[in-house]
C-alpha cells in the first residue's frame with residue numbers, strides 16, 4: 145500500500161452537525177442481543193422473572209474475545225429468545241420489560257482520589273466489566289486492544305475522530321460537547337498502554353470540535369500526557385484504522401496484520417468517552433450517541449439512546465410519519481451501513497446512526513456488465529482489485545477470488561460507490577469472504 149486512495153462522496157453532515165445531543169426516552173421493552181460485538185456471544189447470567197436495574201450485568205463475556213452485556217433499563221426479564229438482529233438477521237436476546245423507574249445499578253460518581261489510586265490492572269478490569277467495545281462500528285472488545293501480548297510494544301495511541309462516513313455527526317457532537325471527558329479518557333488509556341505519543345485525528349469539516357478539544361489540551365497541566373490534535377483533510381474512508389495510521393504516521397499495517405503489530409493502538413472517540421464513564425462514573429456501556437438523518441430533515445437528530453431500543457421506537461421518538469414515502473432505512477452510514485427490513489431490530493453497541501432515506505437516494509440499481517474501467521481499483525484505499533474479487537465471487541469462483549486478498553478488504557464501499565456499472569462489489573466481496581472462510 146504505497147499511497148492510500150480516497151473518494152469524496154457528498155457528506156450531508158449539515159443536516160445534523162449543529163444539533164445538540166438529545167436524550168431519548170428509555171424503551172418500554174429492551175431487546176439486548178447476546179451477539180453485538182466481535183467474538184463469542186455473551187452468556188446470560190439472569191433468568192426469566194429476574195428483576196434488574198439499569199446497568200445490571202445480564203450476560204457475561206465468554207472467553208477473551210467477547211464482551212459483558214448490561215441491562216439498559218430497570219425492570220424484569222420477560223424472555224430469552226431469538227430476536228431480529230440488525231446485522232446478522234437473528235440472534236438470541238434477553239428481553240427486559242421496563243418498570244418505568246430507571247433505577248441505576250452503579251455509583252455514578254467516584255472521587256478523584258480514588259481514580260488516581262487505580263492501578264493499570266484495575267482500570268483494565270473496570271473497562272472489561274463495563275462491556276466496552278469499539279463504538280466506531282466494529283464493536284471489537286476494547287480490553288483486547290489495551291492488553292497486547294508482551295512482545296508487542298505499543299508506541300503510539302491514535303484517537304479516531306475522523307467520522308468520515310456521510311451523514312453521521314454523533315462523534316462530532318460528542319467531541320464538541322464532551323471535550324473534557326474525552327481528554328480524561330485519553331489520559332486513562334495512554335497510562336494503561338504506557339504511551340507518550342498520542343494523536344487525536346479529526347477531519348477539518350469539524351472545526352468547532354477541533355477547537356474545543358484543542359482548548360482542553362491547552363489547559364492541561366505541564367506534567368500531563370498531552371495529545372497532539374491533528375486536523376485532517378476530509379476524505380473517505382479516512383476513518384478506517386489502517387488509513388488513519390497511514391495518514392497520521394505514514395506507517396503501513398502489513399496485509400493480514402493488526403495496528404498493534406506495528407506498535408499502534410487506534411481507539412474511536414466515542415469508545416474513549418465510554419471508558420471515561422466506566423472509570424469516573426463506574427457506568428457500564430448501556431447507551432450511546434447515534435445520528436438520525438437521511439431524507440427527512442425534520443426528524444434528524446443526534447441522540448443518546450439506550451442499547452436494545454427497537455429502531456421503530458427511536459424513529460417514533462424522532463417524529464417519523466410512517467406514511468411518508470420511505471425508500472430505505474439503514475443502520476449506520478450509507479457507505480458501510482446495513483439496510484433494515486425489520487424495524488423491531490434494536491440499537492446495538494456498534495450502531496452509529498439510523499438513516500431514513502427517501503426516493504432521491506434511490507440509486508440506479510440496474511446492474512450492467514463490467515466495462516473494465518478500473519475505477520474500483522483506483523478508489524480502493526487498500527490497493528485491492530475489487531473487480532477481480534467481486535466478479536469471481538459473482539461466478540462462484542471463490543478460489544480465484546481468494547487469490548486477490550479479499551480479507552484485506554475493509555468493506556468501505558468505495559468500489560461500489562464509483563462503479564459505473566452498478567456492480568454491488570462490496571456485497572460480492574463480503575460473500576467471497578464468507579464462502580472462503582466456510
Ligand code: SF4
Pocket residue numbers: 523524525526527528529530552553554555556557558559560569570573
Ligand atoms: S470495499 Fe473493500 S475492495 Fe472495495 S474499495 Fe473498500 S476496501 Fe477496497
Ligand code: SF4
Pocket residue numbers: 513514515516517518519520521530531562563564565566567569
Ligand atoms: S468500476 Fe465497475 S465497471 Fe469499472 S472495472 Fe470496476 S467493476 Fe468493472
